[in-house]
Protein backbone atom coordinates (compact mmCIF):
# COMPACT_ATOMS: atom_id res chain seq x y z
CA UNK A 97 0.00 0.00 0.00
CA UNK A 98 1.35 3.37 -0.95
CA UNK A 99 0.85 6.23 1.43
CA UNK A 100 1.06 9.48 -0.45
CA UNK A 101 1.52 12.76 1.32
CA UNK A 102 2.80 16.12 0.25
CA UNK A 103 6.23 16.82 1.68
CA UNK A 104 8.25 19.96 1.52
CA UNK A 105 11.83 19.41 0.38
CA UNK A 106 14.69 21.74 -0.42
CA UNK A 107 15.93 21.41 -3.96
CA UNK A 108 18.40 23.26 -6.15
CA UNK A 109 16.46 25.41 -8.60
CA UNK A 110 19.40 27.28 -10.05
CA UNK A 111 23.16 27.58 -9.71
CA UNK A 112 24.68 31.02 -10.13
CA UNK A 113 28.25 31.41 -11.36
CA UNK A 114 30.39 32.73 -8.51
CA UNK A 115 32.41 34.87 -10.93
CA UNK A 116 29.92 36.55 -13.29
CA UNK A 117 26.85 35.90 -11.11
CA UNK A 118 24.90 34.59 -14.12
CA UNK A 119 22.60 31.61 -14.02
CA UNK A 120 24.13 28.37 -15.28
CA UNK A 121 20.81 27.29 -16.77
CA UNK A 122 21.12 26.20 -20.41
CA UNK A 123 18.70 25.86 -23.30
CA UNK A 124 17.22 22.50 -22.29
CA UNK A 125 16.42 23.92 -18.84
CA UNK A 126 19.28 21.96 -17.27
CA UNK A 127 22.10 23.38 -15.21
CA UNK A 128 25.63 23.20 -16.62
CA UNK A 129 28.42 24.33 -14.36
CA UNK A 130 31.86 23.42 -13.06
CA UNK A 131 32.72 23.02 -9.41
CA UNK A 132 36.04 24.05 -7.93
CA UNK A 133 36.34 22.70 -4.45
CA UNK A 134 38.87 22.12 -1.73
CA UNK A 135 38.86 20.78 1.79
CA UNK A 136 42.18 21.53 3.41
CA UNK A 137 43.38 19.17 6.06
CA UNK A 138 46.08 18.75 8.66
CA UNK A 139 49.41 20.19 7.57
CA UNK A 140 47.90 22.70 5.17
CA UNK A 141 48.03 26.42 5.92
CA UNK A 142 44.26 26.50 5.53
CA UNK A 143 43.60 23.43 7.67
CA UNK A 144 39.90 22.98 8.32
CA UNK A 145 38.72 25.33 5.57
CA UNK A 146 36.41 24.15 2.83
CA UNK A 147 35.84 25.95 -0.44
CA UNK A 148 33.28 25.42 -3.16
CA UNK A 149 32.92 27.65 -6.20
CA UNK A 150 30.54 27.17 -9.09
CA UNK A 151 31.55 28.43 -12.52
CA UNK A 152 29.54 28.86 -15.71
CA UNK A 153 31.01 27.40 -18.90
CA UNK A 154 32.50 30.70 -19.99
CA UNK A 155 34.13 31.49 -16.65
CA UNK A 156 35.37 27.91 -16.34
CA UNK A 157 37.25 28.09 -19.63
CA UNK A 158 38.57 31.56 -18.80
CA UNK A 159 39.89 30.07 -15.55
CA UNK A 160 41.45 27.14 -17.40
CA UNK A 161 43.11 29.57 -19.83
CA UNK A 162 44.50 31.54 -16.88
CA UNK A 163 45.81 28.38 -15.23
CA UNK A 164 47.44 27.26 -18.49
CA UNK A 165 49.10 30.65 -18.78
CA UNK A 166 50.28 30.47 -15.18
CA UNK A 167 51.70 27.00 -15.83
CA UNK A 168 53.57 28.26 -18.90
CA UNK A 169 55.01 31.19 -16.92
CA UNK A 170 56.04 29.05 -13.96
CA UNK A 171 57.79 26.57 -16.26
CA UNK A 172 59.15 29.04 -18.79
CA UNK A 173 62.76 28.32 -18.00
CA UNK A 174 62.32 24.69 -17.06
CA UNK A 175 64.16 22.14 -19.18
CA UNK A 176 61.27 19.73 -18.69
CA UNK A 177 58.77 22.05 -20.35
CA UNK A 178 59.34 20.82 -23.89
CA UNK A 179 57.02 19.85 -26.72
CA UNK A 180 55.43 17.04 -24.70
CA UNK A 181 54.62 19.41 -21.87
CA UNK A 182 53.13 21.88 -24.37
CA UNK A 183 50.84 19.13 -25.67
CA UNK A 184 49.83 18.30 -22.11
CA UNK A 185 49.17 21.96 -21.52
CA UNK A 186 46.67 21.96 -24.39
CA UNK A 187 44.72 19.13 -22.73
CA UNK A 188 45.11 20.72 -19.31
CA UNK A 189 42.54 19.01 -17.07
CA UNK A 190 40.66 17.39 -19.98
CA UNK A 191 40.32 13.70 -19.14
CA UNK A 192 37.63 12.55 -21.59
CA UNK A 193 35.79 13.61 -24.72
CA UNK A 194 32.47 12.41 -26.17
CA UNK A 195 31.27 11.54 -22.65
CA UNK A 196 27.74 12.77 -23.35
CA UNK A 197 26.00 10.62 -20.77
CA UNK A 198 28.58 11.06 -17.99
CA UNK A 199 29.04 7.31 -17.84
CA UNK A 200 32.75 7.14 -18.65
CA UNK A 201 31.99 5.60 -22.06
CA UNK A 202 33.57 8.51 -23.85
CA UNK A 203 37.12 8.65 -25.08
CA UNK A 204 39.45 8.77 -22.11
CA UNK A 205 42.61 10.73 -22.75
Ligand SMILES: [Zn+2]
Nearest residue numbers: 113116152155
Ligand atom coordinates in the same frame (compact mmCIF):
# COMPACT_ATOMS: atom_id res chain seq x y z
ZN1 LIG B 1 30.42 32.93 -15.08
